[in-house]
Amino acid sequence: MGPELVIALIAGAALFGVGIYGALSQTNLVMIMMGVELVLAGAMVNMLAFWRYLHPDNPAGQMFVLIIMTVMAIEMSVGFGVAIARFRAKGSVEMEEAAELKG
Amino acid sequence: MMTAQMFFIAFFGLAAVWFGIVVFRTFSMVRSALALLFSQTALGAMFLSMQAEFLGVLQIMMMATEMSIMAIFMVMFMMDPGGLGEMEMTHQKRLSLVTGFVSFVAAVMIAVFVDWGPMANTFPDAAQQTVDLGLELLGRSMLIFEMAGITILTAMIAATAVAIQPAKKVSQ
Numbered sequence: 001m002g003p004e005l006v007i008a009l010i011a012g013a014a015l016f017g018v019g020i021y022g023a024l025s026q027t028n029l030v031m032i033m034m035g036v037e038l039v040l041a042g043a044m045v046n047m048l049a050f051w052r053y054l055h056p057d058n059p060a061g062q063m064f065v066l067i068i069m070t071v072m073a074i075e076m077s078v079g080f081g082v083a084i085a086r087f088r089a090k091g092s093v094e095m096e097e098a099a100e101l102k103g
Numbered sequence: 104m105m106t107a108q109m110f111f112i113a114f115f116g117l118a119a120v121w122f123g124i125v126v127f128r129t130f131s132m133v134r135s136a137l138a139l140l141f142s143q144t145a146l147g148a149m150f151l152s153m154q155a156e157f158l159g160v161l162q163i164m165m166m167a168t169e170m171s172i173m174a175i176f177m178v179m180f181m182m183d184p185g186g187l188g189e190m191e192m193t194h195q196k197r198l199s200l201v202t203g204f205v206s207f208v209a210a211v212m213i214a215v216f217v218d219w220g221p222m223a224n225t226f227p228d229a230a231q232q233t234v235d236l237g238l239e240l241l242g243r244s245m246l247i248f249e250m251a252g253i254t255i256l257t258a259m260i261a262a263t264a265v266a267i268q269p270a271k272k273v274s275q
Binding site: 028052057078 | 106108109112113116117119120123124126127132135136139142143146149150153154155157158161162165169172173176177179180181192193194195196198199200202203204206207208210211213214215219220222223225226227232235236238239240243244247248251254255258259261262263264265266268
């Protein structure tokens with residue numbers, strides 16, 4: 001097992017951890033989305049490292065990275081749509097004030 | 104022995120993580136968006152260090168655009184975008200810290216202790232990688248690729264529909 005793979009996986013793990021912290025701790029919708037972006041970035045690093053160091057002959061690994069980029073773009077577009085709707089309705093995107101969404 | 108590739112992967116990985124932490128440590132929302140931009144750009148540089156030229160450039164270009172848009176939204180939606188009031192915008196801090204740390208440690212344990220098998224000896228050059236990816240996208244993975252495109256289109260329409268201002272009813 002090569003050290004490059006382990007270094008990349010540790011960087012991915014750190015991005016994942018920081019993203020989880022951000023998504024759980026922030027009260028603003030846009031900041032929560034930033035946390036989710038970091039989580040997805042961590043997943044992307046892992047995918048690319050696996051492809052590069054274990055199966056470079058199989059382009060499906062790169063395909064997975066493209067799919068994660070797509071998920072990031074979708075998350076941003078839908079998230080901002082929801083943020084605009086929320087801001088228009090309540091004048092704020094603070095999630096502390098969105099208690100009515102609780103089940 | 105530390106190779107140049109190993110050094111650059113570690114350097115850009117560290118930069119990506121550091122800027123990721125800065126995102127949640129600054130009071131200024133514009134700085135937050137810029138820190139995320141730098142984090143994602145460092146990630147793109149990390150991809151380039153791993154010799155994935157196409158994906159590295161794609162990551163840098165896509166994230167530069169995405170984060171610029173995000174910075175505009177931050178200024179629009181935040182009560183104190185400059186962070187001059189040093190408003191506290193966090194909750195359940197201890198739980199978040201513990202969960203983030205536990206996820207990090209669990210992922211590191213998996214990365215270090217799992218036997219990932221033999222490392223690949225041969226590696227296609229940049230041109231061959233792009234050819235392979237193109238053939239993959241328009242061959243075996245075409246359905247997934249098309250689905251991704253349709254999903255983005257649907258998300259764009261849905262986001263516009265959600266965000267559009269409802270027409271005011273005219274009272275008779």
